Amino acid sequence: MTTIMRAQTQTQVDDQMALLSQYYPGIYDQIMPEQGEVVKPKRRRKKNKTDVNSTGFRKRKLSDEQVSLLEQNFGDEHKLESERKDRIASELGLDPRQVAVWFQNRRARWKSKKLEEEYSKLKTEHDSTVLEKCRLETEVLKLKEQLSEAEKEINRLVERSDGISSTSPSSSFSMEAIEAPLFGGFGMQGFEDVFYLQENNYIPGGLDWF
DNA sequence: TGAACTTCACTCTTACATCA
DNA sequence: GTGATGTAAGAGTGAAGTTC
Numbered sequence: 001m002t003t004i005m006r007a008q009t010q011t012q013v014d015d016q017m018a019l020l021s022q023y024y025p026g027i028y029d030q031i032m033p034e035q036g037e038v039v040k041p042k043r044r045r046k047k048n049k050t051d052v053n054s055t056g057f058r059k060r061k062l063s064d065e066q067v068s069l070l071e072q073n074f075g076d077e078h079k080l081e082s083e084r085k086d087r088i089a090s091e092l093g094l095d096p097r098q099v100a101v102w103f104q105n106r107r108a109r110w111k112s113k114k115l116e117e118e119y120s121k122l123k124t125e126h127d128s129t130v131l132e133k134c135r136l137e138t139e140v141l142k143l144k145e146q147l148s149e150a151e152k153e154i155n156r157l158v159e160r161s162d163g164i165s166s167t168s169p170s171s172s173f174s175m176e177a178i179e180a181p182l183f184g185g186f187g188m189q190g191f192e193d194v195f196y197l198q199e200n201n202y203i204p205g206g207l208d209w210f
Numbered sequence: 211t212g213a214a215c216t217t218c219a220c221t222c223t224t225a226c227a228t229c230a
Numbered sequence: 231g232t233g234a235t236g237t238a239a240g241a242g243t244g245a246a247g248t249t250c
Contacts, residue, residue: 061225061226079217080216082215082216100216100217104216104217104218107217107218108218108219111218
């Protein structure tokens with residue numbers, strides 16, 4: 001720990017001891033048993049059911065009205081300047097320290113809630129993307145099947161054509177001649193007579209891209 | 211450079227709700 | 231009714247940043 005840190009810590013300890021004496025006289029007495037005797041406070045406070053605040057009541061929840069006004073102020077601005085803190089504190093009859101703590105906790109809760117919302121949003125987006133991926137993969141499989149069927153049909157037609165005109169000059173017709181345009185770029189030039197296409201090019205059951 | 215102050219993350223404690 | 235458990239809220243602590 002640096003010298004600064006030590007100094008700051010000591011300052012904080014002093015402030016905290018002042019507050020402690022105000023809010024938790026019992027504990028304060030335990031750690032400051034005698035005048036002049038310096039007893040460092042323990043790292044963690046230990047509270048018990050006898051903890052009381054300066055008004056004699058056990059420290060507890062802020063009233064609905066207090067919370068409502070604090071919420072209202074938090075809605076206006078999440079940061080809390082000194083002047084504003086003091087004003088709110090006096091309006092609500094609270095210690096400025098309480099107002100500061102409330103804002104601090106409120107900011108933490110707000111941040112936590114925001115993170116939760118962001119996570120939820122991202123999860124929804126992720127889920128729908130995964131769903132879309134599945135849909136597209138299914139579509140690809142379907143299209144592959146259709147392509148395979150189309151290839152088989154082409155082979156059948158080519159074989160039939162070979163059988164009919166085995167002696168004609170056009171017997172040199174082969175799959176090599178059609179594979180390039182068909183599989184290279186889904187070209188269908190010269191096959192208008194092989195496939196019957198409806199006016200709108202729609203083929204029931206798929207092959208929409210034809 | 212150091213003191214004073216603020217903010218933040220982490221933690222503890224307490225009150226309260228729910229359930230077996 | 232009661233003890234166990236979970237949760238929200240108030241508050242303490244230390245580190246780091248900012249301002250003067």
